[in-house]
Amino acid sequence: MTDIAAQPTVARRSPRDLLPEWIAEARALLWLSGPLIITQLAQMAILATDVVLLGRLSSHALAAAAIGNTVYYFCWLMGGGPTAAVAPIIAQMLGRNPDDHSGPRAVSRMGLWVAIALPLPLIPILLSAGWILGHLGQEPELARDAGKFTAMLCFGLPFTFGFQVLRNVATALERPRASLYVMIASIGFNFVLAWALIFGHLGLPALGIIGAGIATSSSAVFAFLAMLLVIRLDPILRRVRMFDGFTKPDWGRFTELFRLGVPIGLTMLFEAMLFNAMTLVAGTFGAATLAAHQVALNFASVTFMVPLGIAMAATVRVGLYAGAGDTAGTRRAGFVAMVAGGGVVLLFGVAMALAGRSIAGLYIAGRTPEDLEVIALAALFLKVAAAFQLFDALQVVGALSLRGLKDARWPMILAGGSYWLAGAPVCILLGVSLGMGGLGIWIGLAFGLAVAALAMCLRFHLLTRRVAPVAG
Numbered sequence: 001m002t003d004i005a006a007q008p009t010v011a012r013r014s015p016r017d018l019l020p021e022w023i024a025e026a027r028a029l030l031w032l033s034g035p036l037i038i039t040q041l042a043q044m045a046i047l048a049t050d051v052v053l054l055g056r057l058s059s060h061a062l063a064a065a066a067i068g069n070t071v072y073y074f075c076w077l078m079g080g081g082p083t084a085a086v087a088p089i090i091a092q093m094l095g096r097n098p099d100d101h102s103g104p105r106a107v108s109r110m111g112l113w114v115a116i117a118l119p120l121p122l123i124p125i126l127l128s129a130g131w132i133l134g135h136l137g138q139e140p141e142l143a144r145d146a147g148k149f150t151a152m153l154c155f156g157l158p159f160t161f162g163f164q165v166l167r168n169v170a171t172a173l174e175r176p177r178a179s180l181y182v183m184i185a186s187i188g189f190n191f192v193l194a195w196a197l198i199f200g201h202l203g204l205p206a207l208g209i210i211g212a213g214i215a216t217s218s219s220a221v222f223a224f225l226a227m228l229l230v231i232r233l234d235p236i237l238r239r240v241r242m243f244d245g246f247t248k249p250d251w252g253r254f255t256e257l258f259r260l261g262v263p264i265g266l267t268m269l270f271e272a273m274l275f276n277a278m279t280l281v282a283g284t285f286g287a288a289t290l291a292a293h294q295v296a297l298n299f300a301s302v303t304f305m306v307p308l309g310i311a312m313a314a315t316v317r318v319g320l321y322a323g324a325g326d327t328a329g330t331r332r333a334g335f336v337a338m339v340a341g342g343g344v345v346l347l348f349g350v351a352m353a354l355a356g357r358s359i360a361g362l363y364i365a366g367r368t369p370e371d372l373e374v375i376a377l378a379a380l381f382l383k384v385a386a387a388f389q390l391f392d393a394l395q396v397v398g399a400l401s402l403r404g405l406k407d408a409r410w411p412m413i414l415a416g417g418s419y420w421l422a423g424a425p426v427c428i429l430l431g432v433s434l435g436m437g438g439l440g441i442w443i444g445l446a447f448g449l450a451v452a453a454l455a456m457c458l459r460f461h462l463l464t465r466r467v468a469p470v471a472g
Helices: 016-059 059-084 086-098 100-115 119-127 127-135 139-151 154-172 176-199 210-234 251-283 288-325 327-354 356-362 367-403 407-435 440-464
Strands: none
Touching: 016 059, 016 154, 016 176, 016 288, 016 327, 016 356, 059 086, 059 100, 059 119, 059 127, 059 139, 059 154, 059 210, 059 251, 059 288, 059 367, 086 100, 086 119, 086 154, 086 251, 086 288, 086 367, 100 119, 100 154, 119 127, 119 139, 119 154, 127 139, 139 210, 139 288, 154 176, 154 210, 154 288, 154 367, 176 210, 210 251, 251 288, 251 367, 251 440, 288 327, 288 356, 288 367, 288 440, 327 356, 327 367, 356 367, 367 407, 407 440
C-alpha cells in the first residue's frame, strides 16, 4: 500500500484558492467516469436482457437462472480480484512516470496469464452447481435447471477474465472509451443470440435456459476478441505492446497481482456473496419471493453501475496522485468521487420508491395471480432498495478509492465485518426469526451497506488526513 499518511503535510490554503483544483478534479473525474458508467450500464444491459427474456419464458426459468448466477458470480469474483488489481498497479506506475511502457506491458501480460490460469479450478464448481444448490435446500427442479445454465457458462469464463484485464489496462491508461465501444456492440450480439437460442428463432433450436447460458458465454468470447481489435486500433493502447514477449514470465508482477488482487477479490466476494446468500434464503420462502427478489436486485444492480463507474475512475485518479506522491491530490480525488457517487444515486432512489410496480412490470410479462404477487413483492423490496442507494454508492467509492492507494487488506477486513458480522445477522433475524420474509432480508442488506459505507470512507479519511486543514 502506498503510505500516503507518511507524506509531508501541505501548507494551509483558503477554500477560494482550492476551489479551482476541486473543479478541475471534478471535470477530470467526469471525463474518465462517463464512459465507464456507460460501459457498466451496457454490461448490465446484457444481464438484464437475459433476465427479461427468461422472465418472458417463465417465472421458473427466471428463478433457476437467479440461483444459478449465485454460483457463477462466486467464480467470477474469485477471478475478479487479480484482474481488478491491474488498474491501480498501472495507475501508480504512470503517476510516477507517465512515459513508462515496460511496466504496464509486464502487468498486462501477467494479467492475461492470470486470466488463463484462474478458470482451471473454477470450472468444476460451475459444473457441480446443480448438486451444490440441491444440497443448499433449493427446490430440486430449480437446482437441476440452474445446473444446466451454469454448465453453459464454463467456456466463456476465461474470456470474461481476459476482457476484464484488457479493460482495466485501458482504464488505467485513461482510454475508457475502448471498452465502451466493445460493450455497446456486445449488447446487440447478446440480445440476438439469446433471443434466438431461448425461443428458437433464426433457424436455431429453442433451448430455453440452456440457450441463455450459451449466449452469455458466446458474448464473453465476442467481447474479448473485439477488445483485442480495439486495442490494436487505438494509438495510445497500441504503444504498450502488451503481447510482446507474451510467453516470458515476470513472476514479480504475477505475484503482485495476486498479493493485491486476492484481498480485492475477497472484498468483492464478501459483499456479493451476502446478496447471493440472501437470494438462497429468499428461495426458501417460495418461487414468488425468489423471483421478486431477483427483479428488485437486478434493477438495483443496474442503477448501482453509475456509482461503480465513478468508483472505478476514482481508483485511477487516486492511483495517479498516489504514484506521484501528491497527498492533497489523492485526498481531493477520493472525496470528489464520494460526493459525485452519493449525489447521483438520489434520483434513482426516488424512482424506486415511487414507481416500484411499474419497474417490476417491465420484468414480469403476465398478469396471473402468481405474477401479480411477484410484482407486489418486488415493489416492496424496491422501496427498501431506495433507502440504501446512498450507502451502496459511498461504500463502493470508498473501497475503490482505497484500491487506488493499493490498500487492500483493511478493506477486505472491513467488508467482512460489515456484511457478515452486521448485515447477515440482521437479515436472518428479521427475515427468518421474526418472520418478515423477503422484507426483513432487504432491511438487513441496507444495514450492512450502511456499516460498510461508514467504514470505507473513514478508512480513506484516516489514510489521507496528513493533508493540513484549510484556513477558515
